[in-house]
Amino acid sequence: MKKILLTILLSAGLFASCTDLEVTPTSFVTEDNYFKTQDDAIASVTAVYASLSLDPGEQSLFGRNLYFLTDMATDYAAAGVSATNPQVRALSSLTHDATSDRVQVAWRQIYAGINRANVSIDNIPKVAGTEVIKTRLINEAKFIRALLYFQAVRLWGGVPIVLHEPTSIQVESLKSKRATVDEVYAQIITDLKDAESLPATYAATDAGHATSGAAKAILAKVYLTRKDYPNAILKAREVINGGYGYALFESFGDIFAKAKKNGKEHIFSIQFEPNQAGNGSSGSTFQATSFTGFTATEPADIISDVAKFYDIYAAGDTRRDVSYAKTLPIPGTANTYTFPKPIFKKYLDLTNLATPSNVAINFPVIRYADILLSLAEAINEQGAPTAEAYELINQVRRRAFGKSITTPDATVDLIGLTQTTFRAAIQEERKKEFVQEGQRWYDLVRWGTLVTEVKKVTAKNSVSERNNLYPIPQSERNIDPVGLPQNPGY
Numbered sequence: 132m133k134k135i136l137l138t139i140l141l142s143a144g145l146f147a148s149c150t151d152l153e154v155t156p157t158s159f160v161t162e163d164n165y166f167k168t169q170d171d172a173i174a175s176v177t178a179v180y181a182s183l184s185l186d187p188g189e190q191s192l193f194g195r196n197l198y199f200l201t202d203m204a205t206d207y208a209a210a211g212v213s214a215t216n217p218q219v220r221a222l223s224s225l226t227h228d229a230t231s232d233r234v235q236v237a238w239r240q241i242y243a244g245i246n247r248a249n250v251s252i253d254n255i256p257k258v259a260g261t262e263v264i265k266t267r268l269i270n271e272a273k274f275i276r277a278l279l280y281f282q283a284v285r286l287w288g289g290v291p292i293v294l295h296e297p298t299s300i301q302v303e304s305l306k307s308k309r310a311t312v313d314e315v316y317a318q319i320i321t322d323l324k325d326a327e328s329l330p331a332t333y334a335a336t337d338a339g340h341a342t343s344g345a346a347k348a349i350l351a352k353v354y355l356t357r358k359d360y361p362n363a364i365l366k367a368r369e370v371i372n373g374g375y376g377y378a379l380f381e382s383f384g385d386i387f388a389k390a391k392k393n394g395k396e397h398i399f400s401i402q403f404e405p406n407q408a409g410n411g412s413s414g415s416t417f418q419a420t421s422f423t424g425f426t427a428t429e430p431a432d433i434i435s436d437v438a439k440f441y442d443i444y445a446a447g448d449t450r451r452d453v454s455y456a457k458t459l460p461i462p463g464t465a466n467t468y469t470f471p472k473p474i475f476k477k478y479l480d481l482t483n484l485a486t487p488s489n490v491a492i493n494f495p496v497i498r499y500a501d502i503l504l505s506l507a508e509a510i511n512e513q514g515a516p517t518a519e520a521y522e523l524i525n526q527v528r529r530r531a532f533g534k535s536i537t538t539p540d541a542t543v544d545l546i547g548l549t550q551t552t553f554r555a556a557i558q559e560e561r562k563k564e565f566v567q568e569g570q571r572w573y574d575l576v577r578w579g580t581l582v583t584e585v586k587k588v589t590a591k592n593s594v595s596e597r598n599n600l601y602p603i604p605q606s607e608r609n610i611d612p613v614g615l616p617q618n619p620g621y
């Protein structure tokens with residue numbers, strides 16, 4: 132039975148949203164049939180992590196599905212000719228509605244991961260094992276649950292708070308009503324505060340697990356999103372000064388080098404392994420559909436306005452040629468292939484272009500540069516930029532231009548800005564720094580500039596204030612339209 136249940140645990144999609152009956156739970160993990168030993172507890176938390184990067188038969192949450200909502204539906208990208216799914220094209224043009232299958236899948240995957248976390252949190256206390264290990268595993272599950280709710284509350288606003296696994300498939304027991312935004316954030320903060328007691332580091336065999344530094348980093352972003360600037364500053368400084376060993380890589384390209392996975396800049400990343408194509412390998416996520424063989428006439432997902440993106444980088448800014456490519460070497464030849472339009476490059480393994488499914492480049496959820504810029508932003512929002520705030524943004528800029536990160540450089544350092552112009556500088560740096568890292572939509576909504584910025588792209592003139600939230604999937608509302616009222620405009 133344990134072997135069967137372990138297989139089920141590791142299969143994405145078993146644990147559906149408790150408000151989603153399209154995927155009916157076929158089994159419930161209980162203390163009677165699975166949770167007996169510490170190994171069982173470890174396996175259950177492994178399954179929680181797997182919900183972020185695997186979903187057999189579907190593109191995984193952080194492998195691609197969030198990309199449609201957080202990047203393609205902004206000014207960063209647009210659906211190309213090879214993107215034939217009308218639902219994807221609707222997201223690209225911001226004409227999607229509550230029947231969008233991509234929105235529905237994201238909802239299902241988020242709640243599937245939350246439910247896996249709930250299963251672990253509910254059942255690990257019952258297993259035999261050391262209390263230290265059990266507490267650590269529970270807090271890892273709480274970290275993932277908080278991370279997933281943080282995605283959900285920003286995407287949809289108030290969402291159902293589900294803290295325990297379903298024990299029945301009866302419709303009434305599976306209904307949940309929307310909590311308020313404040314209630315969801317309160318739960319996120321509670322879980323992350325528990326996760327702050329996680330280890331600061333792990334052995335190499337456990338690389339990629341959530342750490343106390345990661346919990347503090349996500350807390351800093353939560354507080355920044357809530358405009359709770361004092362707490363955002365507090366947590367960001369704890370990340371920077373907490374002895375975790377975080378630092379910027381000297382070269383921007385090192386962030387996406389598979390040989391430097393889980394390095395000093397990576398606070399928390401989604402772990403990808405070879406041969407996950409279609410289920411998550413970030414290395415093959417953003418390429419043109421017919422990229423292998425170099426026969427594409429246009430990438431599937433393209434820069435929506437070359438003049439605004441590929442060409443926005445100043446001369447010498449190394450981030451452009453790490454983030455985008457106009458040409459790539461043809462595997463096995465001395466020739467290069469020139470794309471009609473630049474393609475996204477961050478997740479391509481240039482040493483393995485012939486077999487992109489074997490790429491294992493992680494997806495960075497939060498990295499040290501994000502904390503530096505978040506702290507600078509929070510300090511500025513307190514009234515004006517300080518010497519500390521300038522140094523934080525200038526470290527990121529120096530690295531971008533290949534300068535010594537810690538040595539002031541008059542050619543790239545910012546100085547003498549007002550609160551307004553410093554705010555604009557932070558926004559510009561984030562736009563260039565985090566291309567295709569699942570940050571853009573969240574940033575634009577947080578700044579209140581989504582409509583203004585996206586309207587600058589001709590193909591996206593349909594954007595409106597409704598797009599500051601996504602619709603509650605209609606399939607969910609069909610179950611409980613009273614408990615799940617729709618967001619405005621859908």
